[in-house]
Amino acid sequence: MVFIAPFLGAAVLLSGFVSALPRPYSQDSAIGEEVAVSAPNGIPITDTIELASNDQKWSSEVVYATSTSEAWPAQSSPAYGSGSSDWGGKSYDDCVSQCLATYGGPSKPYTPPTPTSGQQEEGSHGNGATHTVIVAPSQGVLRYVPFAVNASVGDTIKFVWGANNHTVTKSSALTPCNKTSDALFTSGVxxxxxxxxxxxxxxxxxxxxxxxxxxxxxxxxxxxxxxxAFGAATSVSRSLSSLGSSNPDIAAYASYTSTQTKTNLAASKWGGNIDLAGLPDWAHESAAENVLYTRNFLASNGEVLKENGAIDLSSAGSTPLMIPQDVGAALNNAGAAYGYEPSTPQPSASTSEAPAAPSGTAESVLNNGAGALASPKAFVALFVAVATFLAL
Structure with a gap:
């Protein structure tokens, strides 16, 4: 405590000066795009021993990266007490809980539809395994769960709607938010x-x-x-550090996820080998957030993650799944509550079901560090990250 006190004092003074400064309108680099999740057993996260054999043949097993994840960098903590949030002098645990309760929400149970629930079904069926993907597990959670899966030719991907007003539409790596003309499939709304x-x-x-x-x-x-891309610089595991240094939301989300998955090694490594190289730069952060959300989902539902890495949602009918809060959305809501309205950069769309959002470049977002650190959204993100770490 002797060494920490001077830093806390300095942080308090610094926060006072920062609060008096004008806050530039900073753009938000979180952009959405969709990635299909059809796999018999889950997402590849190859292990060193299994990598060579998996490169030669299709495997339905999810393997885990064990040596390529970089340690999450420590974040400096803005001093609280002089900010606009009233934490009532409570502990860091209470601060984190209050932040997440205010801007997120507790886990919610999910039960798949039954034949008596008036369900409708469209599509085709193969003669292989069936893999379930939940489309928006609860109202307001804009995720596919799991984010990615591996499947063999002849397998069936079963998309089950958990909320209203969504579609499943085929796209491509280069234009993930646009319909593709190549073997298009689309569910409609x-x-x-x-x-x-x-x-x-x-x-x-x-x-x-x-x-x-x-x-x-x-x-x-x-x-x-x-x-x-096992061990590659473009893999999710290797990219999280650089993404977090550019966007405090990613840093906070990664820190929170590390805490939630600390007793489940398999969940903490899920999706680590997904290669981001084929996606446009603006989609990397969204892909990373999707991986982090799936890891939190697996931490809340340990029974669906099998020893071989497969994600099996077939037991959801008898054992309701718990849907975790979307911390990424919670941080965005926090910024909105403080009057921070980020813009969402995205590429121009030539064939898209969704109207174009305000344009912006990935470079402008990534270089907007000063504005982001001065924003309430960044304060909440950094606060959650540091508070979560200190609460361990």
């Missing part, structure tokens, strides 16, 4: 309990997104047979 099935006809990556205006830009996309 449907509501809770709807089921859409698709037969897997290739082991190449297949991308999909929600065509409801604005949803893909907020991260609602997924991948079937995602590309894997």
């Amino acid at each position: 449907h509501d809770k309990d709807f089921i859409f099935t698709q037969v897997v006809n290739t082991t190449d990556p297949v991308y999909f997104y929600c065509g409801t205006p604005g949803h893909c830009q907020k991260g609602m996309f997924g991948i079937i047979n995602p590309p894997s």
Whole structure:
């Protein structure tokens, strides 16, 4: 405590000066896109021993990166007490809990539709395994769960709607928020309990997104047979550090996720080998947030993650799943509550179901560090990250 006190004092003084400064309007780099999630056993996260064999043949097993994840960098903590939030002099645990309770929400149970619930189903079926992907597990959670899965040719991807007003539409890596003209599949807009099935006809990556205006830009996309890059600089595990240094939301989300998955090694490594190289730069943060959300989902539902890395949602009918709060959305809501209205950069769309959002470049977002640190959103993000760490 002797060494920490001077830093806390300095931080208090610094926060006072910062609060008096004008706050520039900073752009938000979180952009949504969809990635298909069709795999028999889950997402590849290859282990060193299994990497060579998995490169030669299709494997439905999810393997875990064990040596490539970088340690999450320590964050300096803005002193609280002089800010606009009234934490009532409570502990860091209370601060984190209050922040998440205010801007997020508790986990909610999810039960899949039954034949008696008036469900509708469209699509095709293969003769292989069936893999379930939940489309928006609860109202307001714009995610596909799991974010990515591996599937063999002939397998069936079963998309089950957990909320209203969503689609499943095929896209591509380069334009993840646009419909593709190549072997297009699209469900159309449907509501809770709807089921859409698709037969897997290739082991190449297949991308999909929600065509409801604005949803893909907020991260609602997924991948079937995602590309894997074990140990590469473009893998999710290796990219999280650099993404977090550019965007405090990612840093806070990663710190929170590390805490939630600390007793579940498999969940903490899930998706680490997904290769981001094929996606446009503006989509990397959204892909990382999707991986982090799936890790939190697995931490809340340990029984669905099998020893071989497969994600099996077949037991959801007898054991309701718990849907965790979306911390990424919570941080965005926190910024909005303080009057911070970020813009969402995205590429121009030539064929999209969703109208174009305000334009912006990935470079302008990534270089907006000073403005981001002065914003209430950044304060909340950094505060949650540091508070979560100190609460361990």
